[in-house]
Amino acid sequence: MKLEFELDTYKSEIKPTWCPGCGDYAVLNALQHALTTLQLEPWNVLIVSGIGCSSNLPHFLSTYGFHAIHGRAVAVAEGVKLANPDLHVIVTGGDGDGYGIGVGHFIHAMRRNLDLTYIVMNNEIYGLTTGQASPTSEMGMKTKSTPIVGVIENPIDPIALALSTGATYVARAFSGDVKQMSELVAKGLEHHGFSLIDALSPCVTYNKINTYDFFRKRVYDLNKEGHDPSDLKAAFMKALEWPVMQRDRIPLGLFYRNDKVPTYEDLEPAYKKGNPVKQALGVEDADEILREFL
Amino acid sequence: MSTPEIVFRIGGAAGDGVSSTAESFAKMCSRSGLHAWTYSSYQSVIRGGHVWTQVRGGNQPLLSHGTDPNVLVCLNQQTMDVHQGDVLEGGAIVFDSDLVKPDPSKLRKDVRLLGIPLRKMAQTITPTGIVRNTVALGAAVRLCDIDFRHVESAFQDIWGDKKPEVVAHNIQAAKLGVEAVQQAGGSLKLGLRFTEVPRYLMTGNEAVALGALAAGVRFHAQYPMTPASSILHWMAAHGPQRGVVVKQVEDELAAMNMAVGAGHAGVRSMVATSGGGFSLMVEAIGQAGMTETPLVAVVVQRGGPSTGLPTKTEQGDLNLVLGAGQGDWPRGILAPRNTRECFDLTAKAFNLAEVYQTPILILSDLYLGEGFRTVDKLDFNVPIVRGMMAADGGVAEGRYKRYAYTDSGVSPRVLPGTKGYQYIAATDEHMESGELISDILAGLPEFVEERRKMHEKRMRKLEGLRKDMPPPELWGSPNADLTLIHWGSTWGAAHEAIRHVEEDEGIRVNSLEFPALFPFHADETLRILKGVKKTLSMEANYTGQFARLLRAETGYKPNFTFPKYDGEPFTWREIADKILEVVA
Numbered sequence: 001m002k003l004e005f006e007l008d009t010y011k012s013e014i015k016p017t018w019c020p021g022c023g024d025y026a027v028l029n030a031l032q033h034a035l036t037t038l039q040l041e042p043w044n045v046l047i048v049s050g051i052g053c054s055s056n057l058p059h060f061l062s063t064y065g066f067h068a069i070h071g072r073a074v075a076v077a078e079g080v081k082l083a084n085p086d087l088h089v090i091v092t093g094g095d096g097d098g099y100g101i102g103v104g105h106f107i108h109a110m111r112r113n114l115d116l117t118y119i120v121m122n123n124e125i126y127g128l129t130t131g132q133a134s135p136t137s138e139m140g141m142k143t144k145s146t147p148i149v150g151v152i153e154n155p156i157d158p159i160a161l162a163l164s165t166g167a168t169y170v171a172r173a174f175s176g177d178v179k180q181m182s183e184l185v186a187k188g189l190e191h192h193g194f195s196l197i198d199a200l201s202p203c204v205t206y207n208k209i210n211t212y213d214f215f216r217k218r219v220y221d222l223n224k225e226g227h228d229p230s231d232l233k234a235a236f237m238k239a240l241e242w243p244v245m246q247r248d249r250i251p252l253g254l255f256y257r258n259d260k261v262p263t264y265e266d267l268e269p270a271y272k273k274g275n276p277v278k279q280a281l282g283v284e285d286a287d288e289i290l291r292e293f294l
Numbered sequence: 295m296s297t298p299e300i301v302f303r304i305g306g307a308a309g310d311g312v313s314s315t316a317e318s319f320a321k322m323c324s325r326s327g328l329h330a331w332t333y334s335s336y337q338s339v340i341r342g343g344h345v346w347t348q349v350r351g352g353n354q355p356l357l358s359h360g361t362d363p364n365v366l367v368c369l370n371q372q373t374m375d376v377h378q379g380d381v382l383e384g385g386a387i388v389f390d391s392d393l394v395k396p397d398p399s400k401l402r403k404d405v406r407l408l409g410i411p412l413r414k415m416a417q418t419i420t421p422t423g424i425v426r427n428t429v430a431l432g433a434a435v436r437l438c439d440i441d442f443r444h445v446e447s448a449f450q451d452i453w454g455d456k457k458p459e460v461v462a463h464n465i466q467a468a469k470l471g472v473e474a475v476q477q478a479g480g481s482l483k484l485g486l487r488f489t490e491v492p493r494y495l496m497t498g499n500e501a502v503a504l505g506a507l508a509a510g511v512r513f514h515a516q517y518p519m520t521p522a523s524s525i526l527h528w529m530a531a532h533g534p535q536r537g538v539v540v541k542q543v544e545d546e547l548a549a550m551n552m553a554v555g556a557g558h559a560g561v562r563s564m565v566a567t568s569g570g571g572f573s574l575m576v577e578a579i580g581q582a583g584m585t586e587t588p589l590v591a592v593v594v595q596r597g598g599p600s601t602g603l604p605t606k607t608e609q610g611d612l613n614l615v616l617g618a619g620q621g622d623w624p625r626g627i628l629a630p631r632n633t634r635e636c637f638d639l640t641a642k643a644f645n646l647a648e649v650y651q652t653p654i655l656i657l658s659d660l661y662l663g664e665g666f667r668t669v670d671k672l673d674f675n676v677p678i679v680r681g682m683m684a685a686d687g688g689v690a691e692g693r694y695k696r697y698a699y700t701d702s703g704v705s706p707r708v709l710p711g712t713k714g715y716q717y718i719a720a721t722d723e724h725m726e727s728g729e730l731i732s733d734i735l736a737g738l739p740e741f742v743e744e745r746r747k748m749h750e751k752r753m754r755k756l757e758g759l760r761k762d763m764p765p766p767e768l769w770g771s772p773n774a775d776l777t778l779i780h781w782g783s784t785w786g787a788a789h790e791a792i793r794h795v796e797e798d799e800g801i802r803v804n805s806l807e808f809p810a811l812f813p814f815h816a817d818e819t820l821r822i823l824k825g826v827k828k829t830l831s832m833e834a835n836y837t838g839q840f841a842r843l844l845r846a847e848t849g850y851k852p853n854f855t856f857p858k859y860d861g862e863p864f865t866w867r868e869i870a871d872k873i874l875e876v877v878a
């Protein structure tokens with residue numbers, strides 16, 4: 001069958017400028033595959049990103065995009081989505097962008113259960129700024145900003161955070177497995193509600209600890225081990241496995257999915273008047289509004 | 295001046311219901327056909343503290359909340375101690391005779407003391423005596439000859455059908471107040487003319503919200519902060535039914551970033567806050583400048599710096615909005631002078647934002663934003679101009695250039711969702727297509743040139759914007775001996791002061807005022823300044839932020855300055871005194 005939108009349709013003329021071997025290539029690839037699988041019209045997709053190596057991603061695709069400031073991609077995306085709920089709004093960015101400077105927006109967007117898909121390219125480091133500690137850097141990790149004794153604070157566990165904050169689709173993927181990642185992204189895009197895909201995406205230049213090898217030795221597919229993604233309690237236990245409890249086994253796959261929670265858009269009263277961007281302007285009941293001031 | 299007017303002042307502790315009582319009184323004035331103007335002096339505690347509100351009512355359009363009251367209501371001793379000496383000759387003081395003692399040595403001549411057992415009377419209606427203020431309100435209504443019908447209708451509006459017994463209790467209480475005055479000399483015979491034609495009464499913040507609604511706002515994001523919160527409250531109660539997404543967000547960073555997203559998606563989008571919140575929006579508003587995203591940001595100033603004086607007024611955030619954001623980006627700053635302009639300029643701001651694809655700021659303040667004033671009927675049929683669009687359905691030929699170089703600096707826009715025009719809006723420096731030049735191309739000779747051109751394109755928008763912003767106005771007598779220079783809410787007190795000194799002292803004074811602060815109308819201003827003699831610049835901040843802008847833009851330095859930073863609004867009397875001082 002001939003597809004209306006081929007894989008290449010989603011590619012832009014701009015070539016990625018990431019270091020050779022950077023995990024973000026796989027994320028780009030996976031997202032492109034997911035868009036192709038779902039045959040989303042490129043003009044009805046808007047990808048918002050922040051600042052970081054990973055946040056350059058929207059430039060390499062042929063959809064609409066908004067390359068926002070550092071840490072604010074989620075908030076910008078929320079504004080886009082609320083203004084035009086017919087768009088497919090995807091957020092992409094780094095661990096520093098989403099779990100550090102922007103963590104407040106991340107939490108509140110999840111609690112709102114807005115219908116957004118958020119892909120975080122988590123490399124446990126600040127890549128673009130040449131290798132400082134990130135909120136997911138492990139204890140003891142020596143970086144440019146922690147050169148003496150290494151990191152002395154706990155890493156954020158984005159999966160547990162998402163589960164506790166109301167995200168209704170929570171998954172982890174790895175750049176070493178594009179097929180699984182693109183499936184998880186595609187399902188996240190289909191999901192009606194907030195979906196998080198924490199993508200372990202090695203920075204080959206500045207993170208010499210969390211390398212492809214590091215992950216290959218440790219990852220496993222939790223869904224193949226019988227995890228039931230409708231079970232929130234079990235999802236929590238799986239989330240805590242890494243990095244909170246131990247360092248040896250890292251679960252990948254779908255931790256949690258709940259399709260029964262209404263989205264923010266489902267509950268927003270203004271939509272009774274239609275999609276805001278498509279509404280006619282002007283006020284129909286000026287006299288009634290003014291009467292209250294008499 | 296001898297035109298009859300009511301100046302009603304009520305004071306008590308926070309939690310005594312001072313402002314709601316005053317608000318009811320203001321409503322009764324406007325429903326009696328009077329012009330009305332209120333000012334509330336309060337603090338940010340919920341209980342305790344000294345709170346007073348003044349309501350001025352008159353047959354002529356008003357310019358300020360006036361100065362000394364002819365009716366003072368004291369709900370506690372502190373109010374009596376602080377305000378009793380202000381009451382005008384022939385005025386009256388209503389106080390709770392069981393709680394409060396006047397000091398006759400402090401009073402002006404002929405001030406009638408109306409000690410009424412407010413609480414005890416109220417307790418005859420409800421055991422808690424909760425309607426105590428209403429007894430006092432009834433007394434004031436009688437003193438000012440306001441028709442009791444307006445008392446009944448005001449209570450009906452507040453509690454309505456939901457709580458008929460509360461309406462009944464309050465009407466009963468007001469009647470007790472009326473009777474008490476009746477037995478103690480009756481009305482003050484202020485000589486006002488009442489009509490059957492009610493006037494519209496609203497705050498500047500409400501007028502901003504109405505202007506936005508008229509202009510078709512479809513997204514409003516805000517985090518609560520005094521004195522901007524009532525914009526959120528009004529929008530939240532009235533917007534959604536009319537299609538407006540109203541979002542209370544986690545912080546002001548979210549508010550601005552969401553507004554940017556919404557503006558980018560294509561709706562008319564706005565935020566409102568005060569200086570502290572705007573400080574958090576600074577990086578994100580620059581993002582709108584860079585991505586050429588339209589939005590309207592309302593900053594209702596309060597006393598700074600830092601948390602400052604949350605419930606007091608100031609004009610100290612001009613530098614903040616002028617300089618907000620790293621680097622240069624084109625912005626427009628409007629500063630409404632009165633309630634009517636809050637409506638008009640907000641509506642206009644949305645057109646400017648979309649035509650020039652950049653943020654437009656509205657700089658208001660607590661005095662203007664929170665004070666109730668009567669206005670003529672607002673016309674919701676405001677002009678709506680949405681700016682240039684590249685696409686009306688067709689597919690772009692070649693690659694669409696979102697940031698195409700144009701003479702005006704404005705590049706035709708498309709909205710996400712439009713087939714065939716996909717592009718990336720970027721906060722990094724970019725080319726006409728939106729492709730970045732910041733990361734790897736910057737510095738190459740070709741891209742040094744490209745950067746220069748793109749930056750000039752954006753900044754060129756200021757030229758058109760300046761032409762479309764309201765010009766400075768010279769108000770009052772030609773050939774005046776002194777010209778006042780001011781902006782924003784100082785307008786009313788300045789005009790009133792000018793009338794007083796002209797009538798009472800025969801000094802000719804006029805005023806130069808600026809409904810738009812940026813881009814600055816330098817040529818126009820210089821032309822006006824050529825024709826003036828001496829100038830006195832007045833603004834509510836320490837450093838003379840506007841005077842510095844004026845000097846930077848025109849080289850002109852005012853002869854005299856009158857800075858005010860005590861948190862209180864300018865009164866006409868202090869301006870008049872200053873005029874006399876500098877003219878002498």
Ligand SMILES: Cc1ncc(C[n+]2csc(CCOP(=O)(O)OP(=O)(O)O)c2C)c(N)n1
Pocket residue numbers: 051052053054055070093094095096097098121123125126127128129134203
């Ligand atoms: C407000 C602000 N602070 C700091 C920076 C500098 N900065 C740019 S990207 C970045 C961190 C990027 O890390 P991450 O989000 O993990 O992305 P990565 O490069 O690793 O993909 C920082 C600190 C900025 N652009 N803006």
Ligand code: SF4
Pocket residue numbers: 017018019021022023024053054123127128202203204205206
């Ligand atoms: S620095 Fe790291 S994150 Fe950035 S492009 Fe290179 S490998 Fe990727």
Ligand SMILES: [Mg+2]
Pocket residue numbers: 052094095096121122123124125126127134
């Ligand atoms: Mg990173």
